[in-house]
Amino acid sequence: MVRRSGRGAAPDSVVRVVARMLPAPSVMVAAALIVKGYAEVGDGFAAGVIVALAVSLTYVAVGADGAEAVLPVLRHAPKIAVTGLLLALASGFFPLVYGEEPVSHQPAPGEPLTKFGKLELFTQLLMDIGVFLLVVGVLVMLLHQFGRLRGEEKS
Amino acid sequence: MIIAFALAAAVLFGSGAYLLLKRDLVRMVAGIMLISQAAVLTIIASSLNRGQAVIHVGPDDDPSDPLPQALALTALVIGLATVALLLAMVHRVVVVFRTSEQDALAATEAEVEARLERKRQADREEVEGVEGAKEDDAEAIEHEELGRVR
Amino acid sequence: MLLSIALLLPWVAGAVLLIANGRNRAVAWLAVSTLVATLVVLAFLAAEVYGNGNVRVVTGHWPEGIGIVLEADPLGVTFALLSVLVVTAAAAYESVGGVRTRTFPGLVVILAAGLNGLFVTADIFSFYVFFELAMTASYALSAYGGKRRQLRAALVFTAVNLLGSFIFVLSVAGAYRVTGTLAMEQIAERMLEVNPNAVLLIATGFFIAFSVKLGLFPFHFWLPTVYAGARPSVAAILSGAVANIGAYGLLRFGAGLFPQQLEQAGLALIILGAVSILYGGVLAVSRGDVAEMLAYSAIGQVGYVLVALGVAGPVGLVAAVLYSVVNSLNKALLFLASGVRGALVAGAFAIGSLSVAGVPPAAGFVGKLELFRTGILADSTALIVLLVAGSALSLVYMFQVYQRCFWRADPAKAKASPLPQRLIAAGLAVLVLAGALWPEPLLALSGQAVESLTSSSPGAS
Incomplete structure (x- = not known):
């Protein structure tokens, strides 16, 4: 953890620069x-872990408060996680509306796909995005x- | 191969169990982590086979069994979640008790035990009200302490 | 459809409630109403299952054997209904008193989702996943209250039960290794051809994992600290709903997947159960505190379930199901009643006590009766003596505490609790009474549950 109170050295500038540049890529x-x-x-899981790793470096470099000042979206982590969970649940259970079993693909195998450039759209993609958000959150x-932790113990 | 896996899992489990018996709570958590890793390793060892990923196997390819991979991944994630929860609890304990030694926790229990004993004594001697008030005091002090820590 | 909704409803609601502020009354009541809605869905599902046979869902259009199978059979539905009922009562009880932490309502609903899932799945790994979902929620719940004792209780509970879970995973890995499948039906079939030593090892692993949840004698060490340390509503949830996982697991895995091993281990189970009964009973008599007495009593009570399981055969299994159902209601009632004061409560507590002791007119009587029948069927004098001794002990400790709590003029704590809280306890008491006055439905349910259990396992008869 970061020691802002002068005990031990602060992370050096390389770490800070890398930490700042890493989240976007x-x-x-x-x-x-x-x-x-x-x-x-x-x-989605692997993707989530990678983003979380990049974010964790930011936490190491500038501390919790600093990281949340640089990336304000981090403050909404609980909401992100719940959104992800709901998205994953929705993509798993929506076939019920059609009277099908949960976790069925839509469109089903063999049916024509909607394409967006080279990206093929189907409901599993939604599930993975949900898992991604959940893991990051x-x-x-x-x-x-x-x-x-450290800050809280001192106060 | 199986023997190597078995040995590795055994060593993990053994070191985990050893750490679990330590007084320090953080070590206890580390022990649980090691044991969870032993479980994951056992899943992998029990059914690992090499081959093509099942998403596109040709007619002649050997597919690898995707199930143990899914199991191992799920077990890892669940392990992560539970260990994180445990760590959060240990943190709370450190804040409240100001120590991560188990002795301090045991002392609390002994205190409660002693209070109960006093109450039982009072019961027998039919002294009422006094002990009850004392107990409420103790709770109030505890509350105050918690509030201060927060 | 009903089955999926019973899962989906608490899951979604729980996720949303987790980020809401639970100290808000509206949020707490929203959680309670979700639980009630789940209960209604489960009741419809149960009616369907009991009327028209099992409800089965294979996920994702996969052929069976590849897709995960969810199957609601009488046993699972009974336990799901029971557990959600207890959770609902405890959540309502806490909502009346005012919830103290942000996360309590969300956690309770998530716990219900996990319990529902694990009672209706027919796949051992998804069983593990739902089991962990429910357990993680209950780990967090056990710290509810935030005082020193609760914290310590939560730590002990989490550490010990995590170990139990890992032993469960090890057994799952073993079962997959020797059978190559995770679906319960196929495991039961293929286990017959596997080397019996390997099967015994795996079955023992499962037994240990569930015994830890249930708090049976050699694995009980965590239980008194936790039940006595947690708040009454949480203790009611832990002993009335979460402990059901252990009882259900022993029934499902023992009688459903490993019937031969169950038969082999019969005597060992009876001995362990007997030790549990005596140990729990004797220590409960020696304890003065209500919560602690109830905790030790819980150890003793699950001993009866194990004895019934050890006798096995249709009669033994029916007794085991019936007794777990009654026991879970008793425990929920007693823990909730122990936290309140005022009119009605003494009566509710007395009914719970009678039920634990197995004296009419309370549901415990029916349970004990079935147990005596198993004892007579097993033709064992020792067993019957044990049952009588256990009942006598429970009568002693229950009324010792009853006397201390309700017969003593208590000027310091005469303040009565809110009426709705007392009504919840009274409602559970009425349920316990009803179970004894009109026991046929309960008996029929248990009978059908056991039938569904044994008919699915090929090696049973």
């Missing part, structure tokens, strides 16, 4: 992993919780 890598997930290695919540 990590989101790109995550997006690639989610899209590739159906033909090659990758899925939960891991950031943990970082938030444990990143503040």
Whole structure:
């Protein structure tokens, strides 16, 4: 954890610069992993872990308060996690509306796909995005919780 | 291969169990983590096979069994969640008790035990009200302490 | 459809409630109404299952054997109904008194989702996943209250039960290794051809995992601290709903998946159960505190379930199901009643006490009666003597505490609790009474549950 009170050295400038630059590209890598997930290695979980790793470096470099000042979206981690969970649940259970079993694909195998450029749209993509959001949200919540320990003990 | 896995899992489980018996709560958590890893390793060892990923297997390819991979992944995630929860609890304990030694926790229990004993004594001697008030005091003090820590 | 809704409803509601502020009264009552709605859905599902046979869902259009199978059978539905009922009562009880932490309502609803899931799944790994969902929620719940004792209770509870869960995973890995499948039906079939030593090892693993949840004798060490330390509503949830996982698991895995091993281990189970009964009874008599007495009594009570399971055969299993149902209601009633004061409560507590002791007119009587029948069927004098001794002990400790709590003029704590809280306790008491005055439905349910259990396992008869 970061020692802001002068005990031990603050992380050096390299770490801070890398930490600042890393989150944006990590989101790109995550997006690639989610899209590739159906033909090659990758899925929402791995993507989520990668983004969370990048974010965790920010926490190490500038501390919990600093990280949340740089990336204000981190403050909404619980909401992100719940949104992700709801999205995943929705994509799992919506076939009930059609009277089908939960976790069925839509469109079903063999049916024509909607394509967006080279991206093939189907409900599993939604599920993976949900898992991605859930993982990022939960891991950031943990970082938030444990990143503040030292400060809390002192007060 | 199986023997290597078995040994590794055994060592993990053994070290985990050893750490679990330590007084320090953080070590206890580390022990539980190691044991959870031993469980994941056992899942992998019990059914690992190499081969093509099942998403596109040709007619001649050997597919690898995706189930143990899914199981291991799920077990890892669940392990992560529970260990995080446990760590949060230990943190809370450190804040409230100001120590991460189990002795301090045991002392609290002994205190409660002693209070109960006093109450039983009072019961026998039919002294009422006095002990009850004392107990409420103790609770109030505890509350205050918690409030201050927060 | 009903089955999926019974899962979906508490899951979604729980997720949303987790970020809402639970100290808000509206949020707490929203949680309670979700639970009530789940209960209604489960009741319809139960009617369907009991009327037209099992409800089965295979996820994702997969052929059976690949997709995860969810199957609601009488046993699972009975336990799901019971557990959600207890959770609902405890949540309503806490909502009346005012919820103290943000997360309590969300956690309770998530717990219900996990319990529902694990009672209706027919796949051992998704059983584990739902089991962890429910357990994680209950770990967090056990710290509810936030005082030192609760914190310590939560820590002990979490550490010990996590170990139990890992042993469960190890057994799942073993079962997959030897059978190559995770669906319960197929496991039961293929286990017959597996090396019996390996099967015994796996079955023992499952037994240990569930015994830890249930707090049976050699694995009980965590239980008194936790039940006595937690708040009454949480203790009611833990002993009335979460402990059901252990009883259900022993029934489902023992009688459903490993009937031969169950038969082999019969004597060992009876001995363990007997030790549980005596140990729990004797220590409960020696304790003065209500919560602690109830905790030790819980150890003793699950001993009866284990004895019935050890006798096995249709009669033993019916007794085990019936006794777990009655016991879970008793415990919920007693823990909730122990937290309140005022009119009605003494009566409710007395009914709970009678039920634990197995004296008419309370549902415990029916349970004890079935147990005596198993004892006579097993033709064992020792067993019957044990049952009588256990009942006598429970009568002693229950009324010792009753006397201390309700017969003593208590000027310091004469303030009565809110009426709705007392009504919840009284409602549970009425349920316990009804179970004894009109026991046929209960008996029929247990009978059908056991039938569904044994008919699905090929090696049973």
